[in-house]
Amino acid sequence: MVGAVSEIEPLTTEAVMTAAGVGIDDPSKVPGKGTTTVAMDFGRITMAEDLILYLFGTPGQTRFWFMWDELIRGALGAAVLVDTRRITDAFAPLDYFENRGMPYLVALNCFDGAPRYDLDEVREALAIPQHVPLVLCDARQRDSVKHVLITVVEHSMMMLRAEHNRGEAAPVG
Amino acid sequence: MGQPHEDPRGALVRPYAVTRGRTEPLRDIAIEAVLLTTPTGVQESRFAGHDKQRIAAVCDGRPQSLAEIAAYTRLPLGVARVLVADMVADGLLALHGAALSDVYEERMELLERVLSGLRRL
Numbered sequence: 001m002v003g004a005v006s007e008i009e010p011l012t013t014e015a016v017m018t019a020a021g022v023g024i025d026d027p028s029k030v031p032g033k034g035t036t037t038v039a040m041d042f043g044r045i046t047m048a049e050d051l052i053l054y055l056f057g058t059p060g061q062t063r064f065w066f067m068w069d070e071l072i073r074g075a076l077g078a079a080v081l082v083d084t085r086r087i088t089d090a091f092a093p094l095d096y097f098e099n100r101g102m103p104y105l106v107a108l109n110c111f112d113g114a115p116r117y118d119l120d121e122v123r124e125a126l127a128i129p130q131h132v133p134l135v136l137c138d139a140r141q142r143d144s145v146k147h148v149l150i151t152v153v154e155h156s157m158m159m160l161r162a163e164h165n166r167g168e169a170a171p172v173g
Numbered sequence: 174m175g176q177p178h179e180d181p182r183g184a185l186v187r188p189y190a191v192t193r194g195r196t197e198p199l200r201d202i203a204i205e206a207v208l209l210t211t212p213t214g215v216q217e218s219r220f221a222g223h224d225k226q227r228i229a230a231v232c233d234g235r236p237q238s239l240a241e242i243a244a245y246t247r248l249p250l251g252v253a254r255v256l257v258a259d260m261v262a263d264g265l266l267a268l269h270g271a272a273l274s275d276v277y278e279e280r281m282e283l284l285e286r287v288l289s290g291l292r293r294l
């Protein structure tokens with residue numbers, strides 16, 4: 001997905017996961033192994049001299065949450081890319097973003113050979129709240145990914161405007 | 174930039190050995206924070222050690238995020254963060270791109286700019 005729109009070849013950064021950041025893969029059960037290295041892919045779109053958009057892609061398993069905590073700090077929004085062959089993998093990331101108040105949408109990755117689902121069925125199966133956009137996408141196609149990113153930003157703006165209109169004095173983020 | 178195995182020490186060096194064991198950066202640097210080598214950094218980074226010299230080379234004349242610095246130098250993110258924070262403190266790198274504003278109008282303006290940028294893609 002990142003590679004479809006990035007102006008650079010997607011890069012990989014490695015982060016060292018310490019015991020504190022570990023979910024289900026508990027390294028304390030592995031003698032002598034206190035840390036694990038995980039990789040994260042990212043891309044870049046230079047929009048202006050003073051504006052660069054970075055796109056970070058991380059796996060959806062809960063043991064990568066420590067990376068998500070890092071990423072959402074400066075993030076404008078998030079897209080949860082759902083593989084139709086493993087729809088239930090999306091539960092954890094959906095909970096994560098919902099609980100943290102991060103604007104997000106769900107993109108159902110449809111590519112040749114993958115099972116097709118009705119969007120309403122998917123929304124119901126994953127209990128996606130009505131205010132969360134659900135879109136179809138082909139993560140390999142530039143125009144499709146572009147559409148997903150535009151929808152993320154539009155959704156972020158809508159959420160921000162709604163919050164502002166409710167007159168909440170609390171800062172966003 | 175991008176020579177994968179230019180560092181002959183490779184994986185033989187424990188990740189935090191290059192920071193002399195320090196794992197806490199002097200200041201927090203966001204993963205998307207953008208850094209540019211200062212004129213001082215161009216002149217003096219060669220005296221700051223091999224890894225800092227490589228970082229200064231990566232950010233010389235083209236702004237790069239902490240994520241890109243880590244990727245291009247093949248340093249783990251946490252290690253790159255400690256070194257970059259040192260270099261900002263020493264005036265070798267300039268930190269650009271402030272954190273997201275909490276002010277509604279500024280935040281909205283940023284989102285508008287990103288939206289038009291994406292539409293132009």
